[in-house]
Amino acid sequence: MRFVFKTHYDQDLGLFKHTQHRVCYALLGAIMVALPWLISDYLLGEFTLVLIWSIAGMGLMILIGQTGQASLGHAAFLAIGAYSVVLLQERAGLPFLLAFPLAGLISGVCGALIARPIAKLHGVYLAIATLALGILVEDIIVIAEAWTGGVGGLFAPDIDIFGHTFNKYINPADLYFLILGITVVLVLLYKNLLRSPLGRAFAAIRDSEVSAQAMGVEIAKTKSLSFALSAAYTGLAGALLGHFTGIFNNETFTIIMSINMLMMIVIGGVGSIHGAFFGAAVFVLLPTIIAFARDGLATLGLGNAVVIPGIEAGIFAAILIAFLLFEPLGIYGRWVKIRTWFELFPLARRDMFKRNQSFLKTERTR
Amino acid sequence: MSLLEVSDLTIRFGGLVAVDSVSFTVEPGETFALVGPNGAGKSTLFNLISRIYEPSSGSIRFKGEDLLTAHADQVAGLGIARTFQNIELFEHASVLQNLLVGRHTHRQYSFLSELLFLPRVREQERENRKAVENVIDFLDLQPYRNSLIAGLPYGVRKVVEMGRALALSPTLLLLDEPASGLSVEETNDVAFWIEDMKKLMGITVLMVEHDMSLVSAVSDRVLALADGKTIAVGSAKEVQSHPAVIEAYLGPDSLEVEA
Amino acid sequence: MDFAQLLISGLANGCVYGLIALGFVLIYKATEAINFAQGDMMMLGAFITLALTNDNHMGLPFIPSVLIAIAVMAVFGYLLDALMLRHVFGQPQIAVVILTIAIGYIIRFGAGLIWGHEPQSLHSPLAGQDITIAGIALGLDEIAVIIVTILLTGFLYGFFAHTRTGIAIQAASQNQLAAYYMGVPVRRVYSLVWGLSGVVAAIAGVLFASKGSIDPNTGLLGIKAFAAAVIGGFGSLPGALLGGLIVGVIEPFASRYGPSGYAQIAPYLLLVLVLVFRPHGLLPQVQQKKV
Numbered sequence: 077m078r079f080v081f082k083t084h085y086d087q088d089l090g091l092f093k094h095t096q097h098r099v100c101y102a103l104l105g106a107i108m109v110a111l112p113w114l115i116s117d118y119l120l121g122e123f124t125l126v127l128i129w130s131i132a133g134m135g136l137m138i139l140i141g142q143t144g145q146a147s148l149g150h151a152a153f154l155a156i157g158a159y160s161v162v163l164l165q166e167r168a169g170l171p172f173l174l175a176f177p178l179a180g181l182i183s184g185v186c187g188a189l190i191a192r193p194i195a196k197l198h199g200v201y202l203a204i205a206t207l208a209l210g211i212l213v214e215d216i217i218v219i220a221e222a223w224t225g226g227v228g229g230l231f232a233p234d235i236d237i238f239g240h241t242f243n244k245y246i247n248p249a250d251l252y253f254l255i256l257g258i259t260v261v262l263v264l265l266y267k268n269l270l271r272s273p274l275g276r277a278f279a280a281i282r283d284s285e286v287s288a289q290a291m292g293v294e295i296a297k298t299k300s301l302s303f304a305l306s307a308a309y310t311g312l313a314g315a316l317l318g319h320f321t322g323i324f325n326n327e328t329f330t331i332i333m334s335i336n337m338l339m340m341i342v343i344g345g346v347g348s349i350h351g352a353f354f355g356a357a358v359f360v361l362l363p364t365i366i367a368f369a370r371d372g373l374a375t376l377g378l379g380n381a382v383v384i385p386g387i388e389a390g391i392f393a394a395i396l397i398a399f400l401l402f403e404p405l406g407i408y409g410r411w412v413k414i415r416t417w418f419e420l421f422p423l424a425r426r427d428m429f430k431r432n433q434s435f436l437k438t439e440r441t442r
Numbered sequence: 443m444s445l446l447e448v449s450d451l452t453i454r455f456g457g458l459v460a461v462d463s464v465s466f467t468v469e470p471g472e473t474f475a476l477v478g479p480n481g482a483g484k485s486t487l488f489n490l491i492s493r494i495y496e497p498s499s500g501s502i503r504f505k506g507e508d509l510l511t512a513h514a515d516q517v518a519g520l521g522i523a524r525t526f527q528n529i530e531l532f533e534h535a536s537v538l539q540n541l542l543v544g545r546h547t548h549r550q551y552s553f554l555s556e557l558l559f560l561p562r563v564r565e566q567e568r569e570n571r572k573a574v575e576n577v578i579d580f581l582d583l584q585p586y587r588n589s590l591i592a593g594l595p596y597g598v599r600k601v602v603e604m605g606r607a608l609a610l611s612p613t614l615l616l617l618d619e620p621a622s623g624l625s626v627e628e629t630n631d632v633a634f635w636i637e638d639m640k641k642l643m644g645i646t647v648l649m650v651e652h653d654m655s656l657v658s659a660v661s662d663r664v665l666a667l668a669d670g671k672t673i674a675v676g677s678a679k680e681v682q683s684h685p686a687v688i689e690a691y692l693g694p695d696s697l698e699v700e701a
Numbered sequence: 702m703d704f705a706q707l708l709i710s711g712l713a714n715g716c717v718y719g720l721i722a723l724g725f726v727l728i729y730k731a732t733e734a735i736n737f738a739q740g741d742m743m744m745l746g747a748f749i750t751l752a753l754t755n756d757n758h759m760g761l762p763f764i765p766s767v768l769i770a771i772a773v774m775a776v777f778g779y780l781l782d783a784l785m786l787r788h789v790f791g792q793p794q795i796a797v798v799i800l801t802i803a804i805g806y807i808i809r810f811g812a813g814l815i816w817g818h819e820p821q822s823l824h825s826p827l828a829g830q831d832i833t834i835a836g837i838a839l840g841l842d843e844i845a846v847i848i849v850t851i852l853l854t855g856f857l858y859g860f861f862a863h864t865r866t867g868i869a870i871q872a873a874s875q876n877q878l879a880a881y882y883m884g885v886p887v888r889r890v891y892s893l894v895w896g897l898s899g900v901v902a903a904i905a906g907v908l909f910a911s912k913g914s915i916d917p918n919t920g921l922l923g924i925k926a927f928a929a930a931v932i933g934g935f936g937s938l939p940g941a942l943l944g945g946l947i948v949g950v951i952e953p954f955a956s957r958y959g960p961s962g963y964a965q966i967a968p969y970l971l972l973v974l975v976l977v978f979r980p981h982g983l984l985p986q987v988q989q990k991k992v
Contacts, residue, residue, distance in 0.1 A: 085571045089564060146795045193977045199794050200735055204931045205976045207924065208969040215966040265557050272556035272563060273542075273549040273570075276535075280543045283532035290492055290526075291610065292518030292547035301553060331924070335802055342799050347534075385818060390810030393803040400800045401788050 091267055108256060112249035121244050124252045126353075126360045127259045128316045133341050133352030134266055135309030140338075141347035142275065143302040144282030145195070146203045149210025150337050153307040155217060155329035156183045157314025159224055162232045172235050176315055183311020184304040191303030195296055210334045217326040229325030232318045244320060255316060262309060266349055269305070278302055339396050345406025354407040358395070363388050443506055445470045445614060445646050446491070451500035453490060460486045462670035463500065468614070473640055473647045475657045477681065478667035479691055484650040485527055487667075488616050491648075492524050493517050504614070519547045521613035525603045525620065527650075531591045537602050538587050541577055544609030545570040577605045581635065597628050604635070608645075615639065617649035621656050629656055636660045654682060666690070705837050707953045713843035713912065715949020716850035720905035721926030722933065722941035723857070724898040730936050731874040731894040734786055734797040738805035739902060740923015745808050746774045746903030747910040747919070748816050751823045763826055771903045778899025782892040805920060812917040823910035842911045849908060853901070854942060861938075870894055928972045934982025943983065947971070 080087075080094045092098045112120055132154060139145050160182045164175035194205045217224045224230060235242040235254065242251040269275045277298050280288035289295055318324055336359065344355025366388060403410050417424040444467035453461045461483040468474045476484045489495045491502060493514040502509040504520055512520060523544070532540050548570065549556075556563050578584055581601050586594060591602065600620070607615055620636070621629040633656055639645040640660075651657050657664060658678035666674040666681050668690035674681045681687055724739045736742075752758045753766035761769075781804065789796050830841040861867040872880040873890045881887045909915065909922075925948060933944025948968045956964030963970075975982065 085568050086564075088571070089567055140795065144793075146798070148798075197976060197980050200729070200935050201931060201976060201980060201982075203735070203795075203798060204927060205973065208928060208972045208976075211924070211969050212966055212973070215962070219962050268557050268559040272559060272567070273546060274553045274556050276539055276543050277546060279535050279539065280532050280546075283534055284530045286494065287526060287530035287532070288543070289494075289515045290518060290524050290530075291543050291606070292515055293543070294515045338799060339803065342796075384814065386810050386813055389806050393806035393810070396803040397785065397800060397807070400796055400803070401785065404789070404792055404796060 089271060091264075112252060117248045120248050120252055122360055122364060124244065124248070124255050125320065126356045127252075127255045128313055128320060129337075129340065129356035129360055130353045131259055131262055131316065132310050132313035132337060133344065133356050134262060134349060135306045135311075135313060136337050136341050137346070137349070137352050138266070138269070138278075138309060139302055139306035140341065141351070142269075142282065143278040143299065143306075145299065145302065146199075146206065147306070147334075148203050148207040148338065149213070149331070149334050150206075150306075150310055151329040151331065151333035152210045152213035153183045153187060153310035154314030154317060154333065155213055156186050156307075157311030158232070158318030158324055158329075159217075159230065160311070161315035162230050162318055163223065165233060172237055176312070179315040180308045180312040183314070184308030186311075187307025188300045188304035190307075191300040192296075195299035195303065207331065207334075210331050214326050214330060217329070225325065227325055227327075229323050229328075230318075231323050232321070235319050242319075251320075258312070258316070262312070263349060266309075270349075274298075274301070336392075339392065341406075343396055343399055343406055345408025345411075347405075348408045350408040350411070351406050354411075358407070359392070362392060362395075366391065444468060445505060446648065447501075447503040448487075448491070449501050449503075451487070451490060451502065452498045453486060453495055454498045460670050461490065461497075464667070464670070464672050465500075466665050466672070466675065468646060468648055470646055471640065471644060472662040473636060473649070473660050475661035475664045475678070476648070476650045476667060477652070477654070477657060477664055477687075478673075481669075482667040482690075483670040484667055485618060486670075488524065488618055488650060491517075491616060492522065518610060518612075521611075522616065523607035523610040523612035523614075524616035525607050525618050527618040527622070529596075529599050529603055531599055531603055531606070533592045534590065536588050536590055537583060537594075537605075538574065538578075540591060540602055540606050541574040541583075541609045542570055544577075544606040545573060547610060548573075573611065574609050577608045580608070580638070581605045597624055600624060600628075601631075604632075608639070608643075612645060614646045614648060617647060617651075619650055619652065621651060621653045629653060632656065633659045654678070658682070706839070707957060708950065709837075709839055709843055709847075711950035711953045712946060713840075713846040713949070714952065715929075715946035716846045716942075717905055717909045717912075717945075718922075718926045718929045718949050719942040719945025720850060720853065720901055720908070721923055722930035722945045723854070723938060724901045724905070725927060725930045726936060726938055726941040727857075727894055727898045727901065729930075730938070731870050732782075732786075732891045733794070733874075735794065735801065735927075736895075736898065737798055737801040737923065737927070738781075738808060738920075739801075739898065740926060741805040741808040741812075741920030742774065742778065742899060742902035743906040743909065743923065744915060744917065744920035745777070745812060745906070746770050746899075747823065747906030747915050748812055748917075749773055750903070750907050751821060751910060751915070752816065755821075755824050763824075767903075767907050770907065771900050774899035774903035774906075775896040776899075778902070779892045779896035781899075782895035783888075786895065787888060787891070805923070809917045809920055816917070818916060818918075820914035820916040822914040823907070825907070825911040840912070842908075846908045846912065849904065850942075853904060854938075857901075857938065866890070866893065925968055928968055931982055932972055932975050934984035937982075937984040940982060940984035 082088065087093070092101065111123060115123070132150075135153070136147065136150050139147050157179045161175050161179035164170045164178055165172060170178070190209060194202060197205055218226050235251070240250075242254055244251050277288065277293045280291065280293050281295060281298055285295055321328070340355035340359040341351055342355070343358050344353065345351030399406055405412075446468040448467070449465045450463045451461055451465070452459065452463050464483070464487065476487065478484055486495065490497050491509070493509070493512060497510070504522065509517070509520070532543060550566060551560070551563055578587060581604065583601060583605060586598055586602070591599060594602070600623070604617065604620060620632050624632065636647055636649075637660055639647060649661070661678055664676065664678045664681040665672060666684065666687045673686040673690055674684040676684070721739055721743055724742070725736060728734055728736045750766050750770040753761045753769055754763050785800065785804065786797065789800055825842070831838045832841055832844070833839070861871060869880070869885045869890050870893070872883065873885050873887045877887055909919070926945065929944035929948040930941045931944070932947060933940030933942070948971070951967050951971060952964060955967035959967065979985070
């Protein structure tokens with residue numbers, strides 16, 4: 077067992093809790109940096125995509141995990157990010173270095189504007205309002221054809237920073253490092269949020285609005301801020317996604333996409349940054365794994381490599397159901413349990429993580 | 443000048459008059475208790491002071507200023523902290539985090555500096571932590587510092603909620619049934635704490651309580667409510683022996699039975 | 702003339718939305734779960750009927766097929782609760798939302814696997830027949846939809862107001878613990894409600910399939926019905942029907958008289974407006990929390 081003897085408040089304020097923690101993250105960092113030399117370009121592209129989806133997942137996590145506000149229409153902010161970054165470069169002639177943060181800002185401002193009227197909604201009503209917004213954005217993309225190219229879609233240029241271009245086919249490693257850098261910065265900001273008063277205000281709203289208010293937390297303003305931050309993260313992810321895929325139209329950002337994002341963070345583990353990454357990894361790598369499995373089965377002569385339409389969605393949903401029934405805290409929750417088991421060895425007991433009997437907590441009263 | 447002046451406060455829910463032109467004042471440094479049978483309007487009065495409900499008529503003044511112009515989330519900033527009858531803690535956070543939320547009104551920097559965690563934010567967090575640690579020491583919450591609320595027993599939650607209100611460093615503390623559901627020993631602790639809040643921290647306490655032994659032990663003045671109306675004000679002893687109070691608790695014929 | 706036909710077809714569509722919305726509300730009222738798979742359950746009910754009655758499948762007569770489908774969906778709903786929903790009970794609402802969305806995915810996937818992804822139409826005795834009343838040509842299917850909806854609503858009202866089970870459901874929905882202490886078998890009651898909503902889904906499915914073709918993605922209609930339920934005020938049975946009718950009527954009129962491209966977003970625009978100005982729907986069911 078490990079005991080951390082704390083002698084200063086800064087030990088609770090720091091990013092890392094103890095030496096082992098530091099070593100683990102240094103190792104992870106080293107692996108991430110060495111990755112381009114370890115795996116094929118195809119897999120590196122998949123990993124880049126995992127990072128992009130992790131950013132999107134963190135965006136949704138701020139809203140759902142931290143503030144407890146549901147959103148079933150977050151693909152809307154992916155869309156806003158993707159369209160703004162391309163339009164800012166093509167129409168306004170801004171360089172990527174300016175267009176990218178601006179895309180996040182625009183998405184964040186949209187989030188804040190949307191939050192004003194809908195942040196006072198709760199539960200079902202909030203879920204359906206965000207769902208409706210997601211659907212509306214899909215249709216607005218088609219209607220605003222002059223800007224968005226409608227169903228024809230929009231081509232994203234290669235990312236260009238001071239004359240150096242990033243293309244996933246030509247120099248996948250460069251693109252990977254760029255996105256890795258952005259991801260690290262966003263993770264650090266998220267960490268800062270968690271240890272600052274704002275993060276606590278978010279948690280307060282999540283757990284009890286009435287007492288958060290009594291403690292002086294401005295509910296409407298704080299919720300708007302949460303929507304804005306969440307939308308900004310998701311918008312940045314959308315901008316990267318737009319550049320990564322190269323072309324997108326209204327069908328890229330459907331309501332199914334929003335729901336997939338939601339499922340992603342639930343599988344990963346709601347409420348933790350790790351969860352966003354685990355979920356994104358499952359979400360992105362699952363189709364690859366299924367393809368490998370199919371090929372493997374075919375070579376073994378089992379099953380004749382039939383392509384079953386929608387199998388990814390089906391398996392994804394089945395995994396999700398399994399998690400909700402057996403491990404509601406997601407992959408991260410399972411990870412914490414395994415870690416605790418090793419840390420306490422041999423003192424861990426089966427019922428240590430037993431959940432309390434819970435009764436229906438009505439959401440009909442507010 | 444009185445710290446809190448409530449005058450002619452009335453609130454109606456549909457046809458029901460929950461609080462009916464109640465007036466009282468709370469002086470700085472005193473412990474003031476509201477007693478009365480269930481449904482008398484005590485908690486409603488608290489919710490009116492913390493601006494969760496909008497009164498139908500009447501006025502509330504705090505430190506001489508009109509409290510009714512403040513929004514529910516501005517009340518804490520004025521120096522009024524409260525607890526709730528049915529504990530309203532942040533379930534999925536640790537005790538420490540719960541208490542730190544109590545410091546919310548003391549935050550000074552914009553969310554951008556917080557996102558960047560600038561050195562001054564770190565300094566502010568150290569200050570917050572120090573303030574919270576003082577509360578933890580005061581209420582003997584050290585063993586629970588990092589426990590999640592969801593796993594704590596009722597009695598501890600009750601104390602944590604009081605701690606969260608204290609972390610705000612309030613001028614006026616509203617305690618809604620601080621001893622309900624607590625054992626005799628725990629109630630004694632609460633009595634000592636309330637005394638110390640008054641003497642050591644200079645906090646004025648307004649509380650709702652059913653436990654008359656606690657009320658008589660700590661309160662300077664007591665106001666009895668029944669059906670939303672004031673029926674008696676005075677020391678605990680005076681109020682307890684007031685005929686209207688006995689009637690309200692035991693029914694109209696009780697005096698003759700006792701006599 | 703034109704107006705009346707639009708109105709009737711809108712009302713018929715609205716009834717289907719209303720029935721799906723009714724399924725949502727039934728479950729929400731009793732268990733506070735939001736069943737995002739309701740639309741997919743409707744689709745499943747329609748496909749089961751289709752598989753039983755169509756000539757290229759089993760070719761059974763229409764009415765027995767419908768009855769079997771209803772029974773199957775009742776069992777399906779019951780088991781869904783008993784095997785899955787019961788286990789996430791007491792977790793945040795969003796967990797239930799996600800679980801039912803995932804169940805919807807699985808139903809869609811299963812239906813695609815069994816019946817393929819091509820649109821198919823149900824061989825219903827109602828389909829394609831018109832009758833003319835006062836000079837207005839009306840589809841028999843549309844009239845049937847409206848009549849069945851009225852009958853079903855009446856039946857549900859009677860069930861909740863006058864039967865023992867109905868009253869037990871109401872009790873369980875108002876205060877779960879108290880109902881449990883009073884001897885209401887809360888778990889079984891909840892599963893029964895799910896079974897009941899399976900029945901409603903099957904009926905809605907048959908009615909919907911009588912009016913046009915279905916494919917596994919038909920279930921996504923549930924989103925529109927969900928919007929309808931919220932417009933009406935989630936938690937109110939008349940509200941669900943009202944919301945469904947409003948959404949059903951607004952669609953054909955928006956596509957006829959509104960600018961092109963806006964017809965399909967009309968229900969959602971309306972939803973957003975309703976939520977902004979009446980945050981709990983037209984017939985609100987939410988009370989202030991007591992602290």
